[in-house]
Amino acid sequence: MDLTGLVAFNVVTGIATLFLITIGLGVIYGMMRIINLAHGEFMMLGAYTAVTAVDHGVNIWVALLVLPPLVVGLIGLAVERTVIRFLYGRMMDTMLATWGISLGLIGLVTTLFGNVVKAVPTPVGSFEIGRYGASLFNLVLIGTALVAIVALLGLLRFTKFGLVLRATMQNARMAAALGVSPGTIYMATFALGSALAGLAGGVLAPISGVSPDMGAAYIARAFITVLGGGPAIVTGTGLASGLFGFIDELVSFQTSPVIGDVALLCAAVLLIRVLPQGITGRFLRRSL
């Protein structure tokens, strides 16, 4: 019974983690049809922001949850202005360019910080599930994911920005005709997606080593989860994270993390084969 509780807790943590590492990519892909191959490296930059902030004595919570999205959001803004905006409508080229940015960021961070694994202390301790110990920090992960879901849904549904965003997504030309510049919207969306990637990197920093090539470990999973989710960004990413996170954690617990990862990827490829438009391409189409 205690074990079931522990495994359930791990599954929920796994789902939350998957959601966090995916949602930034999902926002950018869902709104702009841009597959941001530098997503993993944006996470990596978020983690380095956290490491650097902690090293400079910034409060740990600020360093993990506030600074990374801000810093990476700004970096995303700069990338959008200098590279991405010249490539709108050229999906292939944006994939290549973001791949280049990804390699460049790995190289840059390696050159600046060295290929060393940095670490951030975990700010909270552990708690007991029956006779098993579990990390309290996993609750922080789950909480962050929940806050991100609620905030994004609120943003899309209740704010003017959200309305314009949805309109642009439906029909960029129409939105442009209504006097909203798609350029501005895209810029804001890219920055928002980058900020979410930064947040994921920051909040995951304490439990994973922070190194220049850490992004590669996440990118394939994040991708396939976005595609599995389908057009409704938040709901789709949430559902796909739930499904794949569940499979991954459960198979990992039964066998090993590799098989868990492989099971996740295989499940996703099959899902895309059956539902090429993703889960929300078929079900819950009207969700956000």
Next chain:
Amino acid sequence: MTPVHLSARRRSGLSFLAVVGAGLAILFGAPHLVGTYGLVQLTLFAAVAIFALSQGFVWGFAGIMSFGQAAFLGLGAYAYAVAAIDMGDSTVPVLISVAVPMLFAAALGYFMFYGRISDAYIGVITLTVSVILFQLTNATSGSQYHIGQAELGGFNGMPSVPPINVPGMPDDQLDQTGIWYVAMGSLVVVYAFLRALLASRFGRVVVAIRENETRAQLIGYDPRLYKLLSFTVSAGIAGLAGCIYVNWGGFISPTVFALSMSAQVIIFVLVGGLGTLLGPILGAVLIQGLINAAGGQSAVDPNLGLGIILVAFVLLIPQGLLPTARALLARAGSRKEPARAAAETARPLAAQPLAPETRR
């Protein structure tokens, strides 16, 4: 046939002869000009150039975004290594190294193309498949993972893979010079094969499908079949590259499946020129040369350079070096056939509209 048409065809024939001639000159000239180590270096260049041709064909001509071409390189290399260790004689293993990736690509391609999976998703799926293969081979440590006598070795890979031998004589293994002849010879053959393929009806239809899939379909061609065949052919070529790659190093490990391998070959093609065959070869030699040169220093991480090159080419020289050079030459020259140059530099349009419009 019109005279213009004839001259275009003749010109293309001449360029073909020139490239093959240059290839043969390098093939037989290099052993006299460079030492053993130079040949070893050039063998690697030939292997990556063949790999680049496989990507250049599938992406540049068939318009298929295979982002996981390293999967086929790795399968070819592993297939050769396993078969060579188990069989002794290397002749059949070489064939296996081409056949295994082709079979795998045929299965994967059937799954993707007949499953109406759209272009961008094909990129993601191929990439994911290469990640899966990487993880699986990486997890084959320990003696329980073996095929015949060949232990897969997991992360450590397979050491001491026997090199190609004279057919039928397992003990007569090729030395570095012999492997050079095999590698460079294969490059010339693959180039000639692809030129012939593209000049054939099949090749022309493949390019037409890249240009306008709907139109080709409405004429009566089944794009799925042509894509599947192109994908399979390119996988076989990548497998051959893998076979030569493992012969070059005598060693293979899961890093052949790594994302960086797939990334590099895309950079080769992009830098050299998408939609050409000579371009990927030149791009491969150029970038591999740069990577090697970067190996001697450690002040700046080489990824930084690769990343900057990739972004710069996408933004500034998206056609790649060869078509750009051709266009410049054509402009500098008598402006004889601007149309031809434009046709050759035209790239497969991958851009998708925001939503598939249901026009009525």
Next chain:
Amino acid sequence: MTATRPGAAPLRPLLQATDVSMRFGGVKAVDSVNFTLGEVELRCLIGPNGAGKSTFFKMLTGQLKPSSGQIRLRDADITGAHPHEIARAGVGIKTQVPNVFNALTVRENVFIGAARRTSVKRADAIVDEMLVRLRLTSIASLAVGQLAHGQRQWVEIATVLAGEPELVLLDEPAAGMTQDEVHRTAELIGEINKTHALIVVEHDMPFIRLIAKTVTVFNQGRILMEDDVGRVLADQRVRDVYLGKQAA
């Protein structure tokens, strides 16, 4: 919607659509259409924008699968078949927007059309013939992407005809053409109709008058009427839907 057409030939039909419907979500784009075309017949389809003509064409060519109903080409049921299968069965289409291989030359475009059913050598001969017939020889080695709209339409028509289809569908062949080109198109259609069946969608009424014998009128996904060209164009209902829609 049976034999209202005067002088309907008792021949077995080349194409027969029975009760064909197409729904997008809640909207019926094509609603229970029955349509019959005889061998070597020329039919014009008219109707306001959104009447369902292009959707109907897409179902005939396999680009859309009908929600219900059946389409037969001679004895073969081609309902929901793949576009390439229908093309192989002998249906060629020139789509509304020029649909060509932009990076290829005119010659290469036509070659692709010709090469499906025959050897490369024979295809080359067909291409030469087609280029002369459609007066494209002088621009044969130019990339189609560089050509003007009208020329691209001609290339597309040449590409379709090179495949020697038995039934040719033309979606607005005269759109964007000069007066001179429109006349040549009309001539060409007459010429094709000597041996092939044709269905032509067009808005240009003078053009219709030039080519048509029988006209089918689509409105709101249904067939409003089907009759001789003179009677159709004189019909008040037809005028109403056209003018009404166009005014709106």
Next chain:
Amino acid sequence: MTQDTISRRRALKLGGAVAAGTVAMPFYARRAFAAEPIKLGSLLDGTGALGLEGRRMIQTTQYAVDKLNAAGGLLGRPIQLIAYDTQSTMQLYSQFAQKLALEDKVDVIQGGITSASREAIRPIFDRDKTLYFYNTQYEGGVCDRNVFCTGSTPAQTVDHIVDYALKTWGKKAYIVAADYNYGHITASWMTKFMKDGGGSVVGTDFFPLDVTNFSSAISRIQQAAPDIVLSALVGANHSGFYRQWDAAGMKGKIPMGSSVFGLGDELTTMDPSTTNGIVTCYGWYNSLTTPASVDFVKGMQAKYGADVTDLGELDTATFDGIMLWADAVKKAGSVDRDKVIDALESGITVETPSGKVTMDPKTHHTIRTAYLATPKDRKWDILQTFPDQYPADTAGACDLIKNPKTNKQFVPTL
């Protein structure tokens, strides 16, 4: 490309000279020995995933070569170091190995960090008959007349960790190890030593080197409730295990021993609360107070700066390898491969920072001292010392004196 590597070499030398201040470098560089230099090739990862370990090994190699040159070189000839950075990339290992053997024609090669890299280059040096030293603590078993291994192996170290654990904590062990040859073979030895000592292994998990999330693994361990956890986890990503273990509150509940912990920079980058108490065993620790050991640390710090505080066995084994080779060259009076191998097989012994190091003729591995230690607030606290440890693991299957043609890596069959 040649251009670049030359300038790289020059940069290394210049850097060395500047750091060394008035030491011997400028002397030999100016007055150069008239004789042709002896070439020592080095293949180590200065960058990439293993750059952390490799950087110090590269510095140690330079340090050792400078030390030999300062003492007059070998056989009256200077030693020229030809070093390539393999960037943690297998392809570059193959490539530079071929370059060293075929183009630079070096007399000896010292290098390779992972077992994978060693296995990639070993056949190349066998084929081209170039003497090769592998100076890394590893899983043991390499049996090849052309290859000499100076790092410690499980029989010399893991044995003592298991022994200590059995005596101190209990009989039930759970093994977590990296999913590649090193991890698998080390786990086999751990299992064997546990059983030999009367204990049992209640579970074994392997993790690929890119795994960072260990939550499910930690749950599994808790479920099995062992008395001790034995870790052979390797590399940057796996360091997450220790943090997550600590974060889950397991640190105080189940003690841990590790065969690789602390070889990198774990002591400086991790919280002392995470690292304290993990039991390790290596051939050298930087807190050893023998004169040779202190001298080595001081010498390295003088050359490369006071922040060189993370030296470990990988570095002293590199130093040992170069010194053993140098001694053998002196004894053979030649750099000819076969003569040097004969000299090495004569049971040659050197005194180095690690203590007395003897080359075992049968296995081409070293007989050396092992130390048991645990981190205590970012410093190594040495618990026990075991002199003259014999490479019994490799010796179980390998006898190069009797069978000089053997060429393989033996794996334990348990």
